[in-house]
Structures are given as C-alpha cells and as structure tokens.
Amino acid sequence: MRQAEGVQRILVVEDDDAIAEPLARGLEREGYAVTRAATGREALDNTDVDLVLLDLGLPDIDGYEVCRRIRAKATTPIIVITARGDEVDRVVGLELGADDYVVKPFGYRELVARIRAVRRRIGATEPDAVQRVGTIAIDRRTRKVWSEETEVLLAPKEFDLLALLAEDAGAVISRQQILEQVWDPHWYGPTKTLDVHVAALRKKLGQPQLIETVRGVGFRLAVQP
Ligand code: CA
Numbered sequence: 001m002r003q004a005e006g007v008q009r010i011l012v013v014e015d016d017d018a019i020a021e022p023l024a025r026g027l028e029r030e031g032y033a034v035t036r037a038a039t040g041r042e043a044l045d046n047t048d049v050d051l052v053l054l055d056l057g058l059p060d061i062d063g064y065e066v067c068r069r070i071r072a073k074a075t076t077p078i079i080v081i082t083a084r085g086d087e088v089d090r091v092v093g094l095e096l097g098a099d100d101y102v103v104k105p106f107g108y109r110e111l112v113a114r115i116r117a118v119r120r121r122i123g124a125t126e127p128d129a130v131q132r133v134g135t136i137a138i139d140r141r142t143r144k145v146w147s148e149e150t151e152v153l154l155a156p157k158e159f160d161l162l163a164l165l166a167e168d169a170g171a172v173i174s175r176q177q178i179l180e181q182v183w184d185p186h187w188y189g190p191t192k193t194l195d196v197h198v199a200a201l202r203k204k205l206g207q208p209q210l211i212e213t214v215r216g217v218g219f220r221l222a223v224q225p
Helices: 019-029 040-045 063-073 085-092 108-121 154-166 175-183 192-205
Strands: 009-012 033-037 050-054 080-084 100-103 128-133 136-140 142-145 150-152 212-213 218-221
Touching: 009 040, 019 033, 019 108, 019 154, 019 175, 033 040, 040 063, 050 063, 050 108, 050 136, 063 080, 080 108, 100 108, 108 128, 136 154, 142 175, 142 192, 154 175, 154 192, 175 192, 192 212
Parallel strands: 009 033, 009 050, 050 080, 080 100
Antiparallel strands: 128 136, 136 142, 142 150, 212 218
C-alpha cells in the first residue's frame, strides 16, 4: 500500500490549456504539487506521481492506451476525465484499470472530492494544508476557517476566495484572476458578485481590515509585517 508523506503529487494530463491551467492552480491551492502533461507521450514520461488525472481525448496517443500503459507498470490511482457519456461504460467496466472517472463538464469541487475518495481508498494521507495568516487559520482539506481560534462558517465561494488570497498573502490578486479561479474560467458576468462576497467575508471574519481593496486592481490579504 502506498503510504505517501509530505506533498502529494498529481499529474494532470489534458491538452486543453483552458481546462488544465485553472485545474492545476486549483489543485495547488489544495496543497498538491501538480505536474502537467499535454500529450500521452509526456504523460507516460511523468508517471512517478501519487495520482493521475487523465483526459481521454489526447492529440497523440489514445487516452485509453495511455491508461493501460500506466496501469501496466504502476498501481498509481488514475481518475479518467471523459467528454462523452458513452465512454463511461468502458471506464466503469474497469476495462481501463482506472479508479474513477468524471464526465466533462465537471465541477471542480466534485473532482476534488473524487480525488480525496480515491486516495482514502488506497489509504493515502492528505497534505497538511492548514495555513495561518495573522490570526486566521485556513484548513484546505476540511475547508474550515478559524478567526482568532473561533471557527467561522463560510459559503463555498467565500472559502475559495479567502484560500486564493491566502495563497499569496500580501500580494494583490486582480479581480479578473479571482473571477476566473473562484467562479469560472470564462466568467463574463457581472463582477459585483465579487464585491458582495468580499463584504460577506470581511464581516464573517470580524476583521474588515484583513482584506484590502486595491482600487482599480483587485484585493490583497493585509498581513502584518
Ligand atoms: Ca482533450
């Protein structure tokens, strides 16, 4: 049984940057170390990881074949990403040796839940993801937040927003970046929703000065020097 310690490594095999990029950033935010591969060949050269997310539609080698070849040499858990529901039968039939699958378009939280479930099944430990920023503690694994040692109940987007700002505490994160990563990679809707969430977050944390507005740019976590 794989009993990994420290940072968990995930290989994201996906040729579509618009999907792979935000996915990789999101997983890094969860505390995983992410390697990306845009082709089947690259994937097969980078299989020394703790889990593989494998898109079936790849430009060179067929995703099914990639899955079989990884499985032929390692027991690394594989979660297959498929674009078509009709592929699911073959995946579910474990013909591929995959551990689980998600169908595009998938929700990011759903995928993270699948990753955790698969990893739990093999007895792996999750990354230690509790981060302290000033008097705030953020646990990315359980998605819990404490302000001055008191737990604060946040809505999912509020948590994602705080986790993103905390990822590079002190740095300004642009509104566009936040909308893309917390909401949707193709967010064209009203941006007022962001301000509403920031206001709610400030109120819930009881530290309004913690999230600083940088006018015309975005927001930053004001960390004490
Ligand atoms: Ca693809």
